[in-house]
Amino acid sequence: MSTPLALPEEFADLAQFEDWALETWRERYEKRLASTVEEMQALYDAITPRIEEILSYCDRHDLAALPDEVRNLMFLLFSLCEASLPVEIWRQPRVPDSGAADLTMVAEPRL
Amino acid sequence: MAHFPKPAEGSWTQHYPGLGTGPISYRDSFDPHYWQQEIDSIFTKEWLCVGRVEQLSRVGSYFTKEFEWANRSLVIVKDQGETIRAFHNICRHRGNKLVWHDYPGEETSGYCRQFSCKYHAWRYALDGSLVFVQQEEEFFDLDKENLGLVSVACDVWEGFIFVNLDPQPSQTLTEALGDLATGLAGYPYGEMTQRYNVTSKINSNWKLFIDAFVEFYHAPILHQQQSTSEEGQKLAAVGFEGLHYELFSPHSMVSSWGGMAPPADPRMVKPMENFLRSGLFGPWDKPAVVDNNENLPPLVNPSGHRAWGIDSFLLWPNFMILIWETGWYLTYSYWPDSPNSHTFESSLYFVPPETSSQRVAQEYAFSVFKEFALQDANTLEATQSMIETGVVDTFVLNDQEVLCRHHHAAAREQVAAGRRPDSYPWMPAEVSA
Ligand code: FES
Ligand SMILES: [Fe+2]
Numbered sequence: 001m002s003t004p005l006a007l008p009e010e011f012a013d014l015a016q017f018e019d020w021a022l023e024t025w026r027e028r029y030e031k032r033l034a035s036t037v038e039e040m041q042a043l044y045d046a047i048t049p050r051i052e053e054i055l056s057y058c059d060r061h062d063l064a065a066l067p068d069e070v071r072n073l074m075f076l077l078f079s080l081c082e083a084s085l086p087v088e089i090w091r092q093p094r095v096p097d098s099g100a101a102d103l104t105m106v107a108e109p110r111l
Numbered sequence: 112m113a114h115f116p117k118p119a120e121g122s123w124t125q126h127y128p129g130l131g132t133g134p135i136s137y138r139d140s141f142d143p144h145y146w147q148q149e150i151d152s153i154f155t156k157e158w159l160c161v162g163r164v165e166q167l168s169r170v171g172s173y174f175t176k177e178f179e180w181a182n183r184s185l186v187i188v189k190d191q192g193e194t195i196r197a198f199h200n201i202c203r204h205r206g207n208k209l210v211w212h213d214y215p216g217e218e219t220s221g222y223c224r225q226f227s228c229k230y231h232a233w234r235y236a237l238d239g240s241l242v243f244v245q246q247e248e249e250f251f252d253l254d255k256e257n258l259g260l261v262s263v264a265c266d267v268w269e270g271f272i273f274v275n276l277d278p279q280p281s282q283t284l285t286e287a288l289g290d291l292a293t294g295l296a297g298y299p300y301g302e303m304t305q306r307y308n309v310t311s312k313i314n315s316n317w318k319l320f321i322d323a324f325v326e327f328y329h330a331p332i333l334h335q336q337q338s339t340s341e342e343g344q345k346l347a348a349v350g351f352e353g354l355h356y357e358l359f360s361p362h363s364m365v366s367s368w369g370g371m372a373p374p375a376d377p378r379m380v381k382p383m384e385n386f387l388r389s390g391l392f393g394p395w396d397k398p399a400v401v402d403n404n405e406n407l408p409p410l411v412n413p414s415g416h417r418a419w420g421i422d423s424f425l426l427w428p429n430f431m432i433l434i435w436e437t438g439w440y441l442t443y444s445y446w447p448d449s450p451n452s453h454t455f456e457s458s459l460y461f462v463p464p465e466t467s468s469q470r471v472a473q474e475y476a477f478s479v480f481k482e483f484a485l486q487d488a489n490t491l492e493a494t495q496s497m498i499e500t501g502v503v504d505t506f507v508l509n510d511q512e513v514l515c516r517h518h519h520a521a522a523r524e525q526v527a528a529g530r531r532p533d534s535y536p537w538m539p540a541e542v543s544a
């Protein structure tokens with residue numbers, strides 16, 4: 001990959017998690033299921049210590065017209081929402097005892 | 112030890128004498144004959160919620176609804192006069208399905224000026240009237256006036272769109288909603304347009320999932336790990352008690368405590384909840400439109416308890432509205448695909464976020480909600496398969512499961528009557544209007 005993920009300069013180091021910059025919940029959920037807890041822990045450890053800084057950076061932009069690099073940052077935060085559950089409580093990618101249960105997203109807000 | 116007061120009779124269940132306190136049979140949750148009776152006497156006779164007016168934002172917006180259990184497909188549309196109408200999704204020429212994309216069996220939505228049949232291009236206006244016939248002169252005595260789309264009873268309450276498959280519904284929507292029609296009116300549903308809509312095929316009878324959502328007795332146990340371990344153990348030791356239960360037969364409600372949004376002590380919740388100020392109870396910061404819950408609808412938070420967290424209303428037969436103290440709402444629908452399967456549909460509705468922080472807080476609330484839903488869904492399959500063995504015939508329900516007992520009983524009454532009964536044996540005779 002030649003061009004790294006576009007991110008605000010302050011957070012350029014997060015480009016290493018570019019394959020978590022996903023637009024839809026379904027993609028993020030599948031990425032979660034396909035990842036190891038260690039991989040999700042790395043994302044968690046990279047973002048959570050700076051989360052206040054990241055949120056206030058995003059809040060300085062109009063949500064209805066986010067520049068691409070801020071949108072990408074938001075997608076990383078959405079992926080963190082998804083990945084934090086295996087990291088903080090389950091210690092495994094899947095919800096325990098969820099078997100074959102699955103959800104189809106019919107409509108979701110988009111950035 | 113009761114933490115919250117119960118009615119004078121000593122229990123919520125005995126507050127409705129006639130509901131009984133004995134064990135109940137769950138044969139009603141797998142018997143194919145009974146399931147068909149439910150379809151015939153409940154689902155094809157009652158008003159069923161199919162969506163929100165916000166899904167039909169402009170003239171010509173439409174969506175389809177597949178009711179496989181009744182072998183029906185419907186189109187719901189906003190017509191030229193901005194009236195929301197429902198039609199059977201069948202062309203009057205030779206019966207082709209009128210509205211579909213790619214796969215005829217899949218639900219779809221979109222926008223059009225007219226409906227045009229894919230087969231021979233007959234066209235219908237948004238109010239269902241037939242407006243164009245290809246090679247009209249080839250037909251014999253064509254009575255176009257009487258070849259409009261077949262309409263389905265459709266009405267709107269508080270922005271929720273309902274249809275009724277009965278060609279002559281015995282009640283209006285307002286009559287069918289009874290006390291809930293005014294008791295739940297006035298909440299700013301229409302301001303909460305940020306919507307997450309999910310569906311899931313569940314291998315259980317439709318009533319079993321309702322059972323799981325009208326009792327919280329299971330919550331401290333099945334969902335224990337979702338809390339921090341110390342908090343989870345504490346919750347499991349205490350168990351669950353509702354603040355209030357009430358029957359508006361066939362409808363019902365349970366009011367429950369909350370208290371974790373925000374928590375008294377930040378150590379009670381997961382780190383992410385503190386980072387994002389959000390969790391299962393939704394974003395912690397209430398939107399302005401709920402006015403600090405000063406103007407809740409009359410039936411919401413009936414006990415007025417300061418620990419109030421959420422009210423769950425079951426709008427008979429298969430629709431639930433959950434109003435959260437934090438200022439958002441959630442709906443569930445359960446569509447009975449077969450005696451031992453159903454389609455679960457849920458929507459989370461938030462006020463549109465103004466900032467990125469608010470947007471992320473909502474996303475996290477969805478993420479957490481979905482973990483609970485997946486746990487619940489899979490447990491149901493395990494329950495369904497075992498009750499079907501018939502090894503155990505009857506099951507015991509406690510007082511916190513009064514709404515499960517009621518919901519099965521209300522279905523039984525309606526199946527016996529073949530239609531919505533005029534009264535229920537457990538309800539007081541003088542129901543004041
Ligand atoms: S079936 Fe629709 S136009 Fe012929
Ligand atoms: Fe649950």
